[in-house]
Amino acid sequence: MQLWIVGLIGEIIRLCSTEQSCGLQGRVISESLYKEGDVIIGGLFPVYNEAPVPNHAFTQIQNRSRCQGVDLRSYRWLKTMLFTVEEINRDPFLLPNIILGYLVADTCLAESTTLSAALAIMTGQEETVSDTECIVAPRVPVIVGDARSSASIGVADTLGVFDIPMVSYFASCACLGDNHRFHTFLRTVPSDAFQAKAMARLLHLLDWTWVGVVAGDDEYGKSGVQLLLKELEHVGVCVDYLEFIPKSHSQRRIRRTVETIQSSTAHVVVTFAIAPDIEVLFKEVVVQNVTNRQWIATEAWSTSVQFLDPASIPLLAGTLGFALHRADIEGLGAYLSQLNPAKQSNEPFVKDVWEEIFGCSLAQDWQPSFKRPKCTGSENVEIHGGIYTDVSQLRVTYNVYKAVYAIAYAIHNMIACQPGRGPFENGQCPDVNQIKPRQLLHYLNAVNFTTPVGELVYFEDNGEPSASYDIMNWHVDESGAVNFVQVGQFDAANGPGQELNINIKKVVWGGGWSDQVPVSVCSVSCLPGTRKSVQKGKAICCFDCLPCAAGEISNLTDSTKCIRCPEKFWSNVERTKCVPKIVEFLSLQDTMGIVLTVLSVTGATLTTTVLATFFHHRDTPLVRANNSELSFMLLVSLTLCFLCALVFIGRPATWNCMLRHTLFGVSFVICIACILSKTVVVLVAFQATLPGSNLMQYFGPIQQRAGILVCTMVQVVICLLWLLLAPPLPTERAGGEFGARVILQCTVGSVVGFALVLGYIGLLAVVCFLLAFFARKLPDSFNEAKFITFSMLIFCTVWIVFVPAYVSSPGKYTVAVEIFAILASSYGLLLCIFTPKCYIILLKPEKNTKKNMMAK
Numbered sequence: 001m002q003l004w005i006v007g008l009i010g011e012i013i014r015l016c017s018t019e020q021s022c023g024l025q026g027r028v029i030s031e032s033l034y035k036e037g038d039v040i041i042g043g044l045f046p047v048y049n050e051a052p053v054p055n056h057a058f059t060q061i062q063n064r065s066r067c068q069g070v071d072l073r074s075y076r077w078l079k080t081m082l083f084t085v086e087e088i089n090r091d092p093f094l095l096p097n098i099i100l101g102y103l104v105a106d107t108c109l110a111e112s113t114t115l116s117a118a119l120a121i122m123t124g125q126e127e128t129v130s131d132t133e134c135i136v137a138p139r140v141p142v143i144v145g146d147a148r149s150s151a152s153i154g155v156a157d158t159l160g161v162f163d164i165p166m167v168s169y170f171a172s173c174a175c176l177g178d179n180h181r182f183h184t185f186l187r188t189v190p191s192d193a194f195q196a197k198a199m200a201r202l203l204h205l206l207d208w209t210w211v212g213v214v215a216g217d218d219e220y221g222k223s224g225v226q227l228l229l230k231e232l233e234h235v236g237v238c239v240d241y242l243e244f245i246p247k248s249h250s251q252r253r254i255r256r257t258v259e260t261i262q263s264s265t266a267h268v269v270v271t272f273a274i275a276p277d278i279e280v281l282f283k284e285v286v287v288q289n290v291t292n293r294q295w296i297a298t299e300a301w302s303t304s305v306q307f308l309d310p311a312s313i314p315l316l317a318g319t320l321g322f323a324l325h326r327a328d329i330e331g332l333g334a335y336l337s338q339l340n341p342a343k344q345s346n347e348p349f350v351k352d353v354w355e356e357i358f359g360c361s362l363a364q365d366w367q368p369s370f371k372r373p374k375c376t377g378s379e380n381v382e383i384h385g386g387i388y389t390d391v392s393q394l395r396v397t398y399n400v401y402k403a404v405y406a407i408a409y410a411i412h413n414m415i416a417c418q419p420g421r422g423p424f425e426n427g428q429c430p431d432v433n434q435i436k437p438r439q440l441l442h443y444l445n446a447v448n449f450t451t452p453v454g455e456l457v458y459f460e461d462n463g464e465p466s467a468s469y470d471i472m473n474w475h476v477d478e479s480g481a482v483n484f485v486q487v488g489q490f491d492a493a494n495g496p497g498q499e500l501n502i503n504i505k506k507v508v509w510g511g512g513w514s515d516q517v518p519v520s521v522c523s524v525s526c527l528p529g530t531r532k533s534v535q536k537g538k539a540i541c542c543f544d545c546l547p548c549a550a551g552e553i554s555n556l557t558d559s560t561k562c563i564r565c566p567e568k569f570w571s572n573v574e575r576t577k578c579v580p581k582i583v584e585f586l587s588l589q590d591t592m593g594i595v596l597t598v599l600s601v602t603g604a605t606l607t608t609t610v611l612a613t614f615f616h617h618r619d620t621p622l623v624r625a626n627n628s629e630l631s632f633m634l635l636v637s638l639t640l641c642f643l644c645a646l647v648f649i650g651r652p653a654t655w656n657c658m659l660r661h662t663l664f665g666v667s668f669v670i671c672i673a674c675i676l677s678k679t680v681v682v683l684v685a686f687q688a689t690l691p692g693s694n695l696m697q698y699f700g701p702i703q704q705r706a707g708i709l710v711c712t713m714v715q716v717v718i719c720l721l722w723l724l725l726a727p728p729l730p731t732e733r734a735g736g737e738f739g740a741r742v743i744l745q746c747t748v749g750s751v752v753g754f755a756l757v758l759g760y761i762g763l764l765a766v767v768c769f770l771l772a773f774f775a776r777k778l779p780d781s782f783n784e785a786k787f788i789t790f791s792m793l794i795f796c797t798v799w800i801v802f803v804p805a806y807v808s809s810p811g812k813y814t815v816a817v818e819i820f821a822i823l824a825s826s827y828g829l830l831l832c833i834f835t836p837k838c839y840i841i842l843l844k845p846e847k848n849t850k851k852n853m854m855a856k
Contacts, residue, residue, distance in 0.1 A: 031348035037101020044145025051110035114151035149173030186463035194467035200231035216273035238541035297321030318510025603642035640667035657746035722753030791832035
C-alpha cells in the first residue's frame with residue numbers, strides 16, 4: 001500500500017509539471033462532478049462499489065478503467081451535497097457574497113481509488129465536467145468524505161500533513177478520534193465508541209449474556225469489535241465466537257463463518273460490518289437456512305435493504321439496529337426526482353444510475369440480444385426511484401447535509417472576522433480571497449450553528465459530534481416489505497445509566513421468538529440459594545449452579561458467592577435467607593421431657609407411698625426386722641433421687657447446672673450408704689449369733705448414722721471442691737446437621753470432679769454389691785441380701801451402660817440419657833428392695849408376724 005502511494009504521488013507530481021488539459025494521461029481515476037464557485041468544496045462518495053485492480057508494479061501507464069456496480073444510496077448522498085450547496089447559495093444571509101462550488105469524485109469503495117481521487121482533487125489534477133466545457137478544477141481547501149473508515153484513515157493521514165481538513169459523514173471508526181494523529185479530521189457521524197457502548201447496554205438490558213460477533217475485515221470492523229469487546233466485558237456479556245468477513249469474499253471462509261453461527265448456542269448475533277460485506281454474509285445465511293437468530297445491526301446497514309437478496313429478508317425479520325439520527329430535508333425529494341439522462345447527459349453518473357434504477361439499457365447501439373430492455377428515457381423517477389428517491393430514512397444523507405453546512409458556516413465566520421480581533425497572531429483575520437486550509441480548520445472546529453432542520457451542530461475537542469442513535473426494528477410483512485420502526489433511542493447526552501431507552505412492547509423479535517424476548521445465555525441463571533461456579537476453560541458466562549453450603553445463603557439471582565449467616569443464625573432449607581438457629585434443650589414441652597417428668601414424679605410418688613406404708617406399719621415385724629430407720633432414710637433418699645431428675649429438665653441456667661450433679665451425687669450416695677449399712681448390719685447380725693462374738697456393739701444405730709454421714713460428707717466435700725474450682729455452667733454449642741441448631745447444655749466444668757462424683761457412687765455400689773453377694777445365702781426370713789444383690793446388679797449395669805451412651809448421645813439426648821440412668825437405677829432399687837416387702841405388708845398381712853419371721 002505504501003509503495004502504491006509513493007508511486008501515485010510521484011505520478012501526480014509529474015503531471016503537475018505538465019500542461020494541464022482535459023486529456024490527462026490514462027490514470028485509474030474515478031468519475032467526478034464540478035461546479036464553479038468562489039470556494040470549491042471537495043467531496044468523496046462511493047457511487048460505484050467495485051474498483052478496478054491497480055497496477056502495483058508502476059512499470060507503465062495504466063489505461064483508464066471504469067468502476068462498476070452503482071450504489072443508489074451513495075449516489076443520493078452525492079446529490080444531497082449538490083443540493084445543499086445550491087440551498088446555501090440561495091440563502092441571502094449565509095455567505096451572501098460568496099458562491100460555493102464543488103468538486104465531487106467517486107471513490108469506488110476502495111482505499112486505492114479513494115486516496116487517488118482525494119489527491120487529484122487537492123492538487124487540481126482531476127478531470128472534471130462543467131456543462132459542456134472541459135476544464136481543470138482548482139485546488140480545494142476542504143473535503144467532505146469519505147464514507148468508509150479505512151479509506152478515511154489513509155486520506156486523513158496523507159492530507160493531514162498539509163493541514164487540509166476533511167469532514168466525514170459516515171466514517172465512524174473510533175480510531176479516527178485520535179486528535180493527535182488525525183488533527184484535521186472532523187465528522188458528523190458519532191464515533192463507534194458510542195455505538196459499541198450502546199450495543200453493550202442493549203445486550204445487558206435484554207439479559208443477552210451469550211452472543212456471537214461477526215465483523216468486517218477492515219478498520220471499521222476491527223476497531224468497532226475491539227471497542228465492543230471491551231464494553232461487553234464491563235457489562236458481563238460473553239462472546240462465543242468472533243468471525244471476520246474477508247474482503248476477498250472467499251466463499252470457503254464465508255461458509256465456515258455461517259456454519260459457526262449455525263452451530264453456536266448463542267442466539268444473538270452482533271454485526272460490525274459495512275453493507276457489501278453483510279450482503280455476502282446473508283447470501284450464505286440463506287443457503288444454510290439459518291433461521292433461529294436475532295441479528296443486531298450497526299448504523300452501516302440498519303436501515304438499508306437494497307443490497308440484500310429478497311430471500312434473506314424473512315430471515316432478518318425482528319432485526320434490531322442502531323441508526324443515525326433521522327431528519328426530513330425540505331425540497332430534497334423533489335431535487336432528486338429531477339434526474340434525467342437527456343437533460344444531464346454530460347454528467348458521468350446519470351446513465352449508470354438510470355439503468356440501475358429501472359433495470360434497462362441506455363446504450364445507443366442497443367440490440368434485442370442485450371440482457372436488459374431498452375430505456376425509453378421517460379421513466380418516472382419519482383415513483384420508481386426506489387432507494388434513490390426514498391427520503392423517509394434520511395440518516396447518512398442528513399450527515400452529508402450537516403457536513404456541508406458546517407463548512408459553509410466556518411467560511412461565513414471567516415468572512416465575518418473583524419480586523420484586529422482575529423483568532424490568529426496579532427489578532428489577524430484569515431485571507432478570504434484565498435482560503436487557507438489551516439485557517440479553515442480552525443473555524444471548522446469552532447462552528448456552532450442550527451441547521452434548517454432545527455438541530456444544533458457543533459464539534460467537540462476531537463472533532464466529534466454529540467452521539468445519538470435511533471434503535472430500529474425490522475418489521476417484515478407477508479409480502480417481504482420491510483418497515484423500519486423506531487423502538488428506542490440512545491443519547492449519550494442523558495448521562496450514565498440514562499442513555500438507553502427502548503419500548504419492549506413495540507419490538508418484533510427475530511429467530512422465531514416474535515412475541516417474547518429471545519433467550520441467549522450460555523448457562524441458565526442461578527436461582528437464589530445457589531452460586532455460580534465458572535466452568536473450567538470456558539467464558540465466565542458459562543457456569544454451573546452449586547447449592548450454598550449449610551449455614552450460607554444467596555438471596556440474589558446469579559450470585560457469585562454465598563454469604564455465611566451470623567453466629568446465631570442458620571440458612572433455611574432453600575438457602576435463601578438466614579433464620580435464627582433452633583435452640584435445643586430438654587424442656588417440658590418436648591415429648592421426651594414430658595415422659596421423663598412423668599416417670600420422675602411417678603417414681604417419687606411411689607417412693608413416698610412406700611414410705612407412708614412403711615411408716616404406717618412401722619410396728620410390724622417385717623418393718624422392724626429390716627431396720628426401719630435405715631429403710632426410712634433409704635426411701636427419703638430414693639425420693640430425692642427421683643426428684644433430682646427434674647432439675648435436669650428445662651433451660652440450662654447457672655443455678656440448675658450447679659445443682660444437677662451435686663443433688664444427684666449426694667442423694668445417690670445417701671441411698672447407697674443406707675443400703676450398704678443395711679447389708680453390713682445383716683452380715684454382722686449373723687456373725688453376732690456365733691459363740692464369743694460381740695460385733696453388734698460396733699454397729700448400733702449411732703454407728704450406722706455415723707457411717708452414712710461420713711459416706712455422705714465425702715461426696716459433699718467432692719461436690720464443694722468441684723463447685724469452687726470448676727463448676728458446671730450453662731453453655732451453647734452448635735449441633736444438628738452442620739450446626740443448624742444451638743444446643744444449650746451444662747458443661748461438666750471439671751472432668752475430674754464429674755469422674756470423682758460418679759466414681760465414688762460406683763465404689764460404694766460395688767462394695768455394697770459384693771457384701772450383699774456374700775450374704776445372699778443367709779436365711780431369707782432375716783435378711784434382704786438377695787434383693788439388695790439384684791438391685792445393686794441392676795444399678796451397676798445401668799451406670800456401666802450409661803458411660804458410653806452419655807458420651808455418644810448428641811444434644812439434648814445426652815441429658816436424657818443421664819436422666820434415664822438416674823430413673824432406671826432408682827426404680828431398680830425401689831422395686832427390687834421394697835416390692836417384696838410391700839407385697840407381704842399389703843397383700844399377705846398374715847405373713848407379717850414374728851412367728852413367721854422366726855420360722856427358720
